Amino acid sequence: MSERSIGVLGDRKKARLDELARASASDRGGVSLVRDAARRLRRNPVAIVGASIVGLFVLVAIFAPLIAPHDPVQRFDELTRNLTVDSIPGASSDFPLGSDPLGRDFLSRMIYGARQTLFVGVLATLIGLVLGVLIGAIAGAFGGWIDVVLMRLTDVMLALPSLLLAITLVAMASRSSQWTVIFAVAIVSVPIFARLLRGSMLAQRESDHVLAARALGVKERNIVLRHMLPNSLTAVIVQATLTFAVSILDAAALSFLGLGDPDINRAEWGLMLGVDGQRYFEVRPELAYYPALAIIVVALGFTLLGEAMREAIDPKNRR
Numbered sequence: 001m002s003e004r005s006i007g008v009l010g011d012r013k014k015a016r017l018d019e020l021a022r023a024s025a026s027d028r029g030g031v032s033l034v035r036d037a038a039r040r041l042r043r044n045p046v047a048i049v050g051a052s053i054v055g056l057f058v059l060v061a062i063f064a065p066l067i068a069p070h071d072p073v074q075r076f077d078e079l080t081r082n083l084t085v086d087s088i089p090g091a092s093s094d095f096p097l098g099s100d101p102l103g104r105d106f107l108s109r110m111i112y113g114a115r116q117t118l119f120v121g122v123l124a125t126l127i128g129l130v131l132g133v134l135i136g137a138i139a140g141a142f143g144g145w146i147d148v149v150l151m152r153l154t155d156v157m158l159a160l161p162s163l164l165l166a167i168t169l170v171a172m173a174s175r176s177s178q179w180t181v182i183f184a185v186a187i188v189s190v191p192i193f194a195r196l197l198r199g200s201m202l203a204q205r206e207s208d209h210v211l212a213a214r215a216l217g218v219k220e221r222n223i224v225l226r227h228m229l230p231n232s233l234t235a236v237i238v239q240a241t242l243t244f245a246v247s248i249l250d251a252a253a254l255s256f257l258g259l260g261d262p263d264i265n266r267a268e269w270g271l272m273l274g275v276d277g278q279r280y281f282e283v284r285p286e287l288a289y290y291p292a293l294a295i296i297v298v299a300l301g302f303t304l305l306g307e308a309m310r311e312a313i314d315p316k317n318r319r
Contacts (some may be wrong), residue, residue, distance in 0.1 A: 013088040042313045047308030053301025060111060068108040070095075073265045079103040088284040097290065101276050102264075110266035110290055117248055117298065119266075120182055124247040127186035128238050132193020133233075139194065140201025140232070141224040151198065154191035162188045166250050175209045178261040185250045189243045196239055200232035207231075234313055241306035245299040252295050269295050 060067060075304050080103035090098040097107040135154070139147040157165065169184035170176055204210055205228065213223050236244070254260045255270030256278075263276040264275065269291040277288025 012064055018110070032213065039309075041308060044263045044308050044312070046304050047312070050301050050304030050306075050308060054305055057114060057298050058118065061115040064111050064115045066168060068105075068111040070105040070108045072104060072108045072112040072267045074105075075103040076105065079105075086283060088280060088287070090241065090284070090286075098284070100287065101280055102263075106287070106290070109267040109272065110269075110294065112213065113269040113272060113291065113294070114298075116268040117251070117265065117295075120178070120185070121247045122243050124182045124185040125189065125240055125244045127183065128189030128247075129193055129236070129245065131186070132190045132198055133236060135143070135194040136197030136236075137189065137201065137224070137229055140198040141204075141228065143202075143251060150194070154194050157188075157191040162246070163250055163253055166254060167257070169257060176259050176262060177265075178266070181251050181254050181260045184254065185247045189247065192243060193236055197232055197236050200235055201228050204228040204231055235310075238306060238309045238313060241302055241309060245302035245306065248295065248299050248302070261319065 041051075076099075079089050079095065079099040082200075083099065083101070083103050088099055088101060089095070092098070095105050097105075097109065097110065100106045100109060135150050139150040160168075166184040166188050169187055170180050173180040202223075210223060210228060251260070252270030252273065255268055256274035259273060260271055261268060264271075273288055273291040273295070277285075277291060281288050
C-alpha cells in the first residue's frame with residue numbers, strides 16, 4: 001500500500017473519530033425508558049384514542065353532579081303520567097334520553113352510572129393490585145417453599161374462569177352488596193398481578209446491579225425494596241390498566257346477573273342493563289342499548305390504552 005493510500009485512510013479514521021467526539025459532546029445522556037415510552041405513546045394513534053375515551057369517562061364521572069341535568073333518583077310527574085307497562089316515554093326536549101321504567105331521567109342516571117362504574121373499577125383494581133404485589137413480592141424475593149406454596153395457590157385461582165370465580169365469591173356472601181362485588185372482582189385479579197410481579201422479580205435476581213449489590217454486602221431486604229421491586233413494577237402498573245377494563249366488565253356482569261347492589265336507586269350501568277334493559281327490552285330497547293354501549297366503549301378505551309402502554313415499555317420496541 002502506497003504512502004498516499006495510508007494517508008487517505010488515516011484522514012478518514014481521523015474524520016470519523018472527530019465525528020464521534022462531536023456526537024458524544026453534544027449527547028445530553030440517554031433517553032430513559034419512561035421518557036421514551038411517553039414519546040411513543042404521544043405518536044401512537046391507538047394510545048391517543050384510548051386516552052381520549054378514558055379521559056372523557058373520568059371527567060364525566062368526576063363532574064357528574066354538574067353535568068347531569070336532573071337528580072338521578074327523582075321521579076318526574078311529566079314522565080310518570082305517561083308511564084305504563086307497555087309504554088315508557090322516549091326522548092324529549094327536557095329528557096334527551098327519555099325515562100326509565102320508574103319515571104326518572106335516563107340521561108342523568110347514565111351520567112351518574114359513570115361515577116359508580118369508576119368507583120367500583122378503581123377500588124377493585126387497587127385492592128387486587130395491592131394484594132397481588134404483596135404475594136408476588138414475597139414469592140419473588142424469598143423463593144423456595146414459600147414461592148412454591150404461593151404460586152400453587154395462584155395456579156388454582158387461575159385455573160377457574162374469572163367470572164365463574166367472581167360469581168362463586170359473591171354467592172358465598174350472606175347478602176350481596178356493592179362491596180361484595182368490589183372484593184370479588186378484586187380477588188379475581190390478584191393471581192394475575194402476583195404472577196406478573198413474581199416473574200419480573202425472578203428476572204431481576206440475576207441482573208448485574210443485583211449481583212453487584214450482593215457482592216458489596218448489601219442486605220437482602222434493601223436489595224428487594226430498593227433494586228428488585230421498583231424495577232419490576234412497571235409491567236404491573238401497565239397490567240393494572242388492562243385489568244381495569246376487565247374489572248368493569250366483571251362488575252357489570254355480576255350486576256346484570258342480579259348479584260350486585262340490590263339498591264334500585266343506585267345508578268350503575270350493569271344494574272341498568274340487567275334490571276331495566278332486560279325486562280323492558282321489547283317495550284324500549286334503548287334502556288339496554290345505552291348502558292351496554294357505555295360499558296363497551298369504556299372497556300375498549302382502557303384496553304387500547306393498556307395495550308399501547310405495554311408496547312411502549314417493551315424494550316424490543318425501543319429505537
